[in-house]
Amino acid sequence: MTPLVDLRSDTLTRPVPAMRTAMAEAEVGDDVYGEDPTVAALEARVADLLGHEAGLFMPSGSLANQIGMRLHVAPGEEVLADSLAHVLRAEMGAAAAFSGITSRSWVAPRGLLDPAQPLAMMQPDAGAYQVSTRLVVVENTHNFGGGTIQPLPAVRQLREATLEQGVALHLDGARLWNACVATGTAPAAYGALFDTVSVCLSKGLGAPVGSVLVGSAQAMAAARIWRKRYGGGMRQAGILAAGGLWALEHHLDRLALDHARARSVAQAVGKAAPGVVDPDRVETNIVILDVGAAGWSAAAFVAAAGERGLRMYATDARSVRMVWHLDVDDAATAYAADVVTTMICEEAPRP
Numbered sequence: 555m556t557p558l559v560d561l562r563s564d565t566l567t568r569p570v571p572a573m574r575t576a577m578a579e580a581e582v583g584d585d586v587y588g589e590d591p592t593v594a595a596l597e598a599r600v601a602d603l604l605g606h607e608a609g610l611f612m613p614s615g616s617l618a619n620q621i622g623m624r625l626h627v628a629p630g631e632e633v634l635a636d637s638l639a640h641v642l643r644a645e646m647g648a649a650a651a652f653s654g655i656t657s658r659s660w661v662a663p664r665g666l667l668d669p670a671q672p673l674a675m676m677q678p679d680a681g682a683y684q685v686s687t688r689l690v691v692v693e694n695t696h697n698f699g700g701g702t703i704q705p706l707p708a709v710r711q712l713r714e715a716t717l718e719q720g721v722a723l724h725l726d727g728a729r730l731w732n733a734c735v736a737t738g739t740a741p742a743a744y745g746a747l748f749d750t751v752s753v754c755l756s757k758g759l760g761a762p763v764g765s766v767l768v769g770s771a772q773a774m775a776a777a778r779i780w781r782k783r784y785g786g787g788m789r790q791a792g793i794l795a796a797g798g799l800w801a802l803e804h805h806l807d808r809l810a811l812d813h814a815r816a817r818s819v820a821q822a823v824g825k826a827a828p829g830v831v832d833p834d835r836v837e838t839n840i841v842i843l844d845v846g847a848a849g850w851s852a853a854a855f856v857a858a859a860g861e862r863g864l865r866m867y868a869t870d871a872r873s874v875r876m877v878w879h880l881d882v883d884d885a886a887t888a889y890a891a892d893v894v895t896t897m898i899c900e901e902a903p904r905p
């Protein structure tokens with residue numbers, strides 16, 4: 555039987571039995587009334603981990619980012635982010651569609667932050683002719699950049715300069731946990747450098763639903779209103795929050811395993827076809843293959859691998875993303891390495 559190895563995303567995990575039990579047994583209340591104790595516990599736990607005053611449970615990372623941005627930027631004002639940032643590329647234009655926010659971007663190879671780039675673009679007080687910058691968004695780890703970790707000194711430099719000019723900083727920390735586990739950095743060390751941070755529980759941590767936005771108590775009170783306005787107020791959401799709490803307790807440290815597995819495949823493929831991936835660039839649980847360098851189109855590569863039970867995601871015409879998670883073990887990892895190296899080294903490429 556052909557195995558099925560699904561590396562399209564780390565959002566594909568299914569809750570493990572113990573997590574389901576914790577969810578089923580969660581104490582709940584109506585969270586729109588602020589009466590769900592499990593949601594409150596999760597919000598307090600995440601705020602504490604990130605060193606912020608308060609947290610707000612969100613149904614998705616996208617909503618957490620969008621409300622985070624809306625808190626800092628009024629309609630007609632501007633956010634800056636790199637051109638591969640999830641907030642610009644994969645949130646369906648929500649900042650423009652819902653909040654009237656305009657954006658400009660800079661090109662960041664691998665999504666790696668060079669503070670000089672946003673700093674050169676920033677215009678906090680652009681007067682009556684150009685758009686004023688209110689916010690810079692940083693993504694850590696960087697999804698489309700290939701799981702890239704943003705180094706603390708670079709973020710610190712950006713923070714110092716933006717503070718001086720009165721521009722806010724939001725962290726899209728959907729995979730901040732991966733950055734922290736890979737580098738041994740406490741989440742609060744990153745948290746201290748941002749006005750607001752969004753983190754996801756439904757990616758590598760393996761909870762079925764949920765993100766948390768953190769910031770000041772005042773900002774989270776405003777965010778609560780925006781969440782309700784966007785239709786994101788949930789009732790007995792403690793059932794979901796319990797999955798998040800369980801994930802933080804049990805699935806944080808094991809992210810290191812995902813990183814090691816991702817790197818092992820990058821090493822195998824990189825050894826066989828050095829132009830396709832540089833294993834030294836694989837820092838966390840994401841590997842981006844430049845299958846174009848081997849003459850393949852990303853779409854053909856994904857389709858051909860899919861016929862062998864290996865699912866991946868084409869991020870553009872020549873790049874294919876593989877993401878490790880809870881449901882991919884050593885055997886699945888070895889299978890993935892085998893399929894990819896065989897296709898690249900032994901088969902005729904399909905453009």
Ligand SMILES: Cc1ncc(COP(=O)(O)O)c(C=O)c1O
Pocket residue numbers: 613614615616617619640641693695696697726728729754756765
């Ligand atoms: C970096 C990043 N930010 C935000 C999100 C949005 O999360 P959600 O799918 O929960 O809306 C994702 C989802 O993949 C992501 O990769």
